Amino acid sequence: MGRALERAQTHICIIDYDQNAEEAIWVTERLRSEYPDGYIFGVSASSEPQRIIAAMRAGCAEYLLKPVQNERVLEAVARMEAKQKEKARSKVRGKIITLLGSKGGTGVTSLALHLALELAERQWKCVLVDQHPALGDASLYLGTGRHQYSFYELASNTDRLDQELLQGFLLHHDSGLHLLDSPEAVDAIHRAPPPAVEHTLAFLADIYEFVVVDCPPGLTDVTLACIAQSDQVVIVMTAELPSVRNTVRYMEHLAKLGYNSSSIHIVLNRHSKRGPLGDDRIEKALGCPISLRIPNNYSEVIRAINAGMPISSANKSDFAAAIKKWAHEVVSTNKQEKAKAAAAVQSKVGVLRLFGRVS
Numbered sequence: 001m002g003r004a005l006e007r008a009q010t011h012i013c014i015i016d017y018d019q020n021a022e023e024a025i026w027v028t029e030r031l032r033s034e035y036p037d038g039y040i041f042g043v044s045a046s047s048e049p050q051r052i053i054a055a056m057r058a059g060c061a062e063y064l065l066k067p068v069q070n071e072r073v074l075e076a077v078a079r080m081e082a083k084q085k086e087k088a089r090s091k092v093r094g095k096i097i098t099l100l101g102s103k104g105g106t107g108v109t110s111l112a113l114h115l116a117l118e119l120a121e122r123q124w125k126c127v128l129v130d131q132h133p134a135l136g137d138a139s140l141y142l143g144t145g146r147h148q149y150s151f152y153e154l155a156s157n158t159d160r161l162d163q164e165l166l167q168g169f170l171l172h173h174d175s176g177l178h179l180l181d182s183p184e185a186v187d188a189i190h191r192a193p194p195p196a197v198e199h200t201l202a203f204l205a206d207i208y209e210f211v212v213v214d215c216p217p218g219l220t221d222v223t224l225a226c227i228a229q230s231d232q233v234v235i236v237m238t239a240e241l242p243s244v245r246n247t248v249r250y251m252e253h254l255a256k257l258g259y260n261s262s263s264i265h266i267v268l269n270r271h272s273k274r275g276p277l278g279d280d281r282i283e284k285a286l287g288c289p290i291s292l293r294i295p296n297n298y299s300e301v302i303r304a305i306n307a308g309m310p311i312s313s314a315n316k317s318d319f320a321a322a323i324k325k326w327a328h329e330v331v332s333t334n335k336q337e338k339a340k341a342a343a344a345v346q347s348k349v350g351v352l353r354l355f356g357r358v359s
């Protein structure tokens with residue numbers, strides 16, 4: 001049994017249920033709540049159904065009968081490793097980055113699509129979600145033409161959501177970027193309940209390495225649903241008093257809802273060194289640093305919008321350089337997190353033996 005467990009790539013604890021059954025149940029429950037990633041094997045000479053049920057209810061993943069046969073242990077370990085792999089697979093889901101403006105017109109759509117494009121051009125599997133409930137601009141700015149169906153129609157079909165259904169909703173950009181469009185209607189009649197929006201984003205994160213969400217201004221229930229699923233929330237602001245005030249309010253509101261400030265990033269768009277409000281005054285008002293500054297480059301951005309041809313990363317402008325820097329940061333953070341997750345899965349922890357010898 002010892003040798004069978006030595007090679008196990010999972011955390012397994014053996015508890016002997018024959019010494020003191022009550023205490024064994026108590027320890028099983030404690031271990032389950034304190035080490036939810038580990039597995040507990042109960043061992044006993046008793047095959048009484050009541051005993052087995054009590055051990056399984058307490059949290060044993062397996063119940064092995066004494067004398068414990070090597071073969072049974074190997075089978076049980078294989079089952080645990082398969083479970084562990086499944087867990088690890090679901091853990092490496094893509095990153096969801098939600099961008100919202102501190103007020104209308106701060107440049108959320110322009111930044112969301114340039115970030116998403118840069119990620120796609122670096123060969124990351126990326127989808128941009130235009131979450132505006134009516135007349136979003138992402139497909140116009142990208143020059144893809146509109147889709148007959150929007151993100152909201154996809155989110156209204158959660159009961160039959162799969163890769164095949166998704167294909168019918170996607171717009172494709174030459175860069176490899178995929179886009180889920182906003183409804184073309186002027187009135188926001190296409191709605192989806194927030195839990196359906198959350199479910200749809202989680203589904204997308206299982207398929208794509210990056211999901212970038214372009215939100216309308218305001219903390220609507222749908223935007224809050226996006227935030228709930230996000231790994232990173234980006235508040236796009238400009239150096240104007242109303243924008244600073246709203247950013248402070250958004251941050252306070254998100255803190256009240258329990259969001260960690262480390263997952264909230266402040267991007268100062270249309271930045272200029274000689275701007276109306278200095279960076280230090282803005283940071284003092286916000287009580288946190290500006291994560292990124294995107295330079296003001298109106299002529300180039302509006303030219304790209306009007307032509308339906310986003311600014312290429314090959315462009316020498318300071319706008320393109322700032323987007324490249326941003327994408328680089330997003331990618332390197334993602335790589336570091338993936339490396340950490342992989343190391344955690346690989347770490348092999350020895351076997352604890354509790355309550356006497358196991359024969």
Ligand SMILES: Nc1ncnc2c1ncn2[C@@H]1O[C@H](COP(=O)(O)OP(=O)(O)OP(=O)(O)O)[C@@H](O)[C@H]1O
Binds near residue numbers: 103269295
């Ligand atoms: N870095 C920038 N430099 C100069 N102009 C910019 C920059 N970013 C965005 N703009 C301009 O700001 C305007 C609004 O941009 P955009 O549509 O991206 O904002 P938005 O926040 O998505 O607006 P909405 O609230 O309507 O969704 C556009 O005219 C765009 O050209």
Ligand SMILES: [Mg+2]
Binds near residue numbers: 108110137215216
């Ligand atoms: Mg927009």
